[in-house]
Amino acid sequence: MNSRTYNAAGLQHFCASLFSRAGVPAGDAKIIAESLVGADLRGVDSHGVVRTDIYMRRLEAGMMNTDGHMPVRQDGPVTLLDGNNHFGAVVGTKALGLSLQGAKQFGNAVVGVKGSNHFGTCAYYLLQAVQQNVVMMILSNASQTMPPTGGIRPFIGTNPFSIGVPAGNRIPFVLDMATSVVARGKIIVAAQKGESIPEGWALDRHGNMTTDAKAALEGSVLPVGGAKGYGISMFIDILCGVLTGAGFGKYVNNMYENWQEPQNVGHFFIAIDISRFMPVEQFKARMDTYLEEIKSEPKAPGVEEILIPGELEHRCTLERLEKGIRLPESVERELVDWGSRYQVDLAQALL
Amino acid sequence: MNSRTYNAAGLQHFCASLFSRAGVPAGDAKIIAESLVGADLRGVDSHGVVRTDIYMRRLEAGMMNTDGHMPVRQDGPVTLLDGNNHFGAVVGTKALGLSLQGAKQFGNAVVGVKGSNHFGTCAYYLLQAVQQNVVMMILSNASQTMPPTGGIRPFIGTNPFSIGVPAGNRIPFVLDMATSVVARGKIIVAAQKGESIPEGWALDRHGNMTTDAKAALEGSVLPVGGAKGYGISMFIDILCGVLTGAGFGKYVNNMYENWQEPQNVGHFFIAIDISRFMPVEQFKARMDTYLEEIKSEPKAPGVEEILIPGELEHRCTLERLEKGIRLPESVERELVDWGSRYQVDLAQALL
Numbered sequence: 234m235n236s237r238t239y240n241a242a243g244l245q246h247f248c249a250s251l252f253s254r255a256g257v258p259a260g261d262a263k264i265i266a267e268s269l270v271g272a273d274l275r276g277v278d279s280h281g282v283v284r285t286d287i288y289m290r291r292l293e294a295g296m297m298n299t300d301g302h303m304p305v306r307q308d309g310p311v312t313l314l315d316g317n318n319h320f321g322a323v324v325g326t327k328a329l330g331l332s333l334q335g336a337k338q339f340g341n342a343v344v345g346v347k348g349s350n351h352f353g354t355c356a357y358y359l360l361q362a363v364q365q366n367v368v369m370m371i372l373s374n375a376s377q378t379m380p381p382t383g384g385i386r387p388f389i390g391t392n393p394f395s396i397g398v399p400a401g402n403r404i405p406f407v408l409d410m411a412t413s414v415v416a417r418g419k420i421i422v423a424a425q426k427g428e429s430i431p432e433g434w435a436l437d438r439h440g441n442m443t444t445d446a447k448a449a450l451e452g453s454v455l456p457v458g459g460a461k462g463y464g465i466s467m468f469i470d471i472l473c474g475v476l477t478g479a480g481f482g483k484y485v486n487n488m489y490e491n492w493q494e495p496q497n498v499g500h501f502f503i504a505i506d507i508s509r510f511m512p513v514e515q516f517k518a519r520m521d522t523y524l525e526e527i528k529s530e531p532k533a534p535g536v537e538e539i540l541i542p543g544e545l546e547h548r549c550t551l552e553r554l555e556k557g558i559r560l561p562e563s564v565e566r567e568l569v570d571w572g573s574r575y576q577v578d579l580a581q582a583l584l
Numbered sequence: 585m586n587s588r589t590y591n592a593a594g595l596q597h598f599c600a601s602l603f604s605r606a607g608v609p610a611g612d613a614k615i616i617a618e619s620l621v622g623a624d625l626r627g628v629d630s631h632g633v634v635r636t637d638i639y640m641r642r643l644e645a646g647m648m649n650t651d652g653h654m655p656v657r658q659d660g661p662v663t664l665l666d667g668n669n670h671f672g673a674v675v676g677t678k679a680l681g682l683s684l685q686g687a688k689q690f691g692n693a694v695v696g697v698k699g700s701n702h703f704g705t706c707a708y709y710l711l712q713a714v715q716q717n718v719v720m721m722i723l724s725n726a727s728q729t730m731p732p733t734g735g736i737r738p739f740i741g742t743n744p745f746s747i748g749v750p751a752g753n754r755i756p757f758v759l760d761m762a763t764s765v766v767a768r769g770k771i772i773v774a775a776q777k778g779e780s781i782p783e784g785w786a787l788d789r790h791g792n793m794t795t796d797a798k799a800a801l802e803g804s805v806l807p808v809g810g811a812k813g814y815g816i817s818m819f820i821d822i823l824c825g826v827l828t829g830a831g832f833g834k835y836v837n838n839m840y841e842n843w844q845e846p847q848n849v850g851h852f853f854i855a856i857d858i859s860r861f862m863p864v865e866q867f868k869a870r871m872d873t874y875l876e877e878i879k880s881e882p883k884a885p886g887v888e889e890i891l892i893p894g895e896l897e898h899r900c901t902l903e904r905l906e907k908g909i910r911l912p913e914s915v916e917r918e919l920v921d922w923g924s925r926y927q928v929d930l931a932q933a934l935l
Contacts, residue, residue, distance in 0.1 A: 262739075310661050311691035311860040340662035341694045343837065345861055368827065379877050383887040389876060396819045398826075408815040408824065426703050438933065440884050458808035467878075468747045475749075475870045478863050482877055489607040503854060509662040510696055510827050517665040519826045526833055527732050527739060536734035560617040 237526020237565065238557035242580030245270040247572065248285055252320075254575040255292050257299050261323045268353035271360075274556045276549035279418035280354045282560065287488055288320070288351075288565040297350060303327055313477065314346045316550040318495040321352025325363055328502050329358045336504035342482030345472070345481035345501040348463035351375075351488055353546060356409040356546065362504065363405040366513045371397045374473040374480070376487040376496070380453045382463040384544040387453040389481055391417065392469035397543075399507070401517030403524045407543030412466040413454040418448050473499035510528050557584035588916065589908035596621040598923065599636055603905070606927040608650050608753045612674045619673040622711075624909045627900035630769035632912065636841055637670070640799045653729050654678055661690035665697045671848040672703025679853050681852065687718050687855035688928060694825070698830035702726075702839055707897065709915030710748030713855065714756040715781035717864045721747045723853040727773035727838040727847070731763055731804045733814040736791020738804040739833055743820035748894075750858070752868030753853040758894030763817040764805040771800050775816065790874045802909040811897060813913040895921040908935035 248266035249488045253259050266454030291297050297318055304315040310329050316324035335342025335470030342507050362369035374534065382399040391411040398406040402529050414434050426445035435449030454463030474481025479499025486496045507516050515528060528539050560568070565579070570580045598644050599617035600788065604610050624632030642648050648669055655666040667675035672793050679695045683749045686693025706722040713720035713773030726741030741760040749757040765785050774781050775797035783793060786800030794800050825832025830850025879890050911919070916930070924929045 264886055308860050309691050311856070313861055339690070340660050340691065343692045343856055369824065381881055381890050383883055383890045384878075384881040385884050386882060388881055394816070398819070398822050403586040406818070410812050410815060414809070440882070457812050458765070460807050460893075461761050464761060465745070467757070467893065468749070468759055471749050471871070471874065472719065476856075476858065476867065477875050478862060481870075481874055491813075505662070505694055505827075507827065509659050510664055511829060516827065519832075520822070523822065523826050523832055527735075530732055530739050531737060531791070532734055537730050539734045540811075541820065542811075567654050 238559045238584045239579075239582045240557050241554055241583045242248045243584075244273070244277070244282060244558060244570050247568070247582045248282060248576055248578055250577040251289060252292070254577065255289060257292070257320070258301060261299065261301070261320065264326050265320050266556065267277070268325075268357045268557070271281040271357050272354045273551040274553045275354070275546035276553075277354055277546070279416055281558075282568065284351070284353070285571065286394070286564075291350075291488060291569055296492065296495065297441050300320050305331065307331075310335050312344040312524045312577070314344055314580050315351035316346055316498075318348055318350065318497075320523065320544070321350040321498060322357070324349040324498060325352040325358055328500060332502040332504040333362060333365050333367060336398055336506040337365075340509040341503070341505045344500075344502040344505075345477035347477040347497065348495070348503070349479065349498040349500055350496045351498065352500060354409055355393050356397070356407050356543070357397030358502075359395055359407050359409065360405070361424060363399040363407070365399045366399055366507050368505040368507060370501075372469045372473050372501040372529045374485055374499050376485045377483060378454050379415060379456050379463075379466060380436060380440070381467075382456070385436060385453075389456075389463070389466045389478060390453060390485060392466045392473070394465060394469060398520065399522040400524055403521050403541070404521070404544060404547045406524070406541060408548070409461070410457075410471065411457055412462045414457050415454070417450075417454050418444050420454070424450055431467070444549050462557055469501075472501040477501065503559060588935045589910045590930075590933045591908050592621050592625055592905055594935075595624070595909060596632060597918070598928055598930055598933045599633060601928040602636065602640060602922050602926055603643070605641060605679055605928065608643070608671070609652060611817070612636065612650065613650070615657050615677050619676075619708045621909070622708050623705045625901040625904045626897035627904070628705055628897070629709070630767055632909075632917050633919065635702070635704070636922065640922055642701075642839060645917045647843065647846065654927060656682065661686050661919050663693065664697040665695055667697055667700035667849075668849075669699055672701040672849060673698040673708070676703040676709055677852060679851060680712060681894075682717060683714050683720070683853040683855040684713060687857040688716075692856045693852075693853070695853040696828035696829040697853070698848065699846065700724075700830065700849040700851055701847045702849065703851060705760055706744050707748070707758050707894070708713070708745030709853075710746055710758050710760065710799040711756070711857045714748045714750040714758070717858050719749050719806075719856040721852075723852040725821045725836055725850050727836045727925060728834060730807050730814075730817060730860065731791070732785060732818075733807070733811045736787060736804075737789070740807075740814070740821055741815045741836060742805060743824070745816060745820060747873055749792065750868060751871040752865070753899045754872050754892070755895060757871070757875070757892060758897065760894075761808075763807055763813050763820065765808050765813070766805070766911060768801075768871075771797050771805070775801055775916040778787055821850075823852040829853065838922045846865050847875045 252262035377387035480497035603613035728738035831848035
């Protein structure tokens, strides 16, 4: 049997049932499942239901809170949210709500978050924010995977930088990028296929540039654009970690490796209410103009289309909503195992 | 006679006198000069007094306002500033003041700016912000120099991304980067020396990758990290241009080429008061820990030191304050010419 195809709603229901039966309140379980399946829909499989296994393992090991208690300290448009070691998607969703509320009330808002966990893709939150006519920047730090420029071992995370902006007739601008040259997932795939990777992607564990995918996985991923990506990743660590009171650098724990302590991930949300600058319809018309002018630019030979950040992922979502989500056998096997443990039937989610 | 060396204070006085005698109010003239010489001090010569000539030419041609009228629309922590076509450094300084004031009053503030001009380096403003215990992000759009990913001609600017964060015993974190692979200035230098440039820096005017520096200057500079730099540059254009009402894409005019219309550059300032998150001293201690831990990381062979963004520029400033600023002959000649036109003696500024 090769990999099979699942429908998004079914898969989401399956994952939510798992989390819920393992002790997560139903509403939160739904959020976590939606965040995972949302990533699969967008083609960001590395952040999809493949994470169910580690989330469930940490939950069962008592490494995460589920009691819903997340202290909020609000001071006008500035909020500090203590995720109190809840699931990242639950903490992120709370932060999203606070930042949207702040933006509507004050015009703009920042929400710093400490005590969180891996919170999936930033795009999951951005897509909700743009519905509210808000420009949203979301940052998160992560456990160590990249060396500083000139260093030889991981110190900073591939800390994502993201921003979402609504448009009018066009789909929203959704930039959600790791600050590494490439996603570590691509190196994993190359290693599995026995292929080499291009120079410039990664260092081996001795700090030498390597094109050997397996050696790269034992080493570190390089920041995008050299010192520039290093600087961007640092600033994200500073806002998400140093400023909020969360971990930073080595104090953000790896969820696969550290079973003694919470991750203490930090996030940072900056929300701006568009209507404080100009009428929303006017802004959206300007966005459409901007995006359409870029898309109309002359193209290099062999280039079919000039793309806007988020455009491919939007198309992938439409396609996978219709044609389903294909899961690798290894992921399928993990889900089946969890399903039998909690009496949830993955087959119900088959397309 | 080869290039000669000038002292920073003298050079600043010289430039301020020029601007002032050409009609800029004395206080504003001082700001513009300080911004230029500040860039030279930091080793960012491309944004230093080399820009005096174009600033003076646009001023004389009546392309810039100097009357001090810059409408401000304030709504809680959100401000829209209309630079009303004043010098960029004057507009930027006004925006800096508004954003610092907003951060102190509300905890955080955003200031969108339209109707501005080339405003020098972001670092000029960041260095003032960090003195106020504020985390400051400053963005600006710029006239077209980079193609979108897949495109062949300039559409977006090398829109700078910048952030400044104070530390305790260590120098502040000051990241101020163009969103291109390299500064266009480096390509200009290569062209002058008849050297080739590395693959990946630029396209020729037909949209082909080129290693010929002269061909690159007629073509376009590439965004840092491919599609990632393209996305970052776009988001900056969106915040600075689309949202504020300033120009964006082709509507930001090139100051060297367009003598009919104002530049209509846009900026965006985001200021966060550190004390709303934790006591400033605690934050600074955490920053010092973070920076010291990065600097203590093991280094790759041949690497002498792991650097923090802004560290080299800080050292350069100390050195040039002491040993002076060496100007290329071509720049010296321009300044002498302007000096004789307005009876200001450049020789007074010699070290």
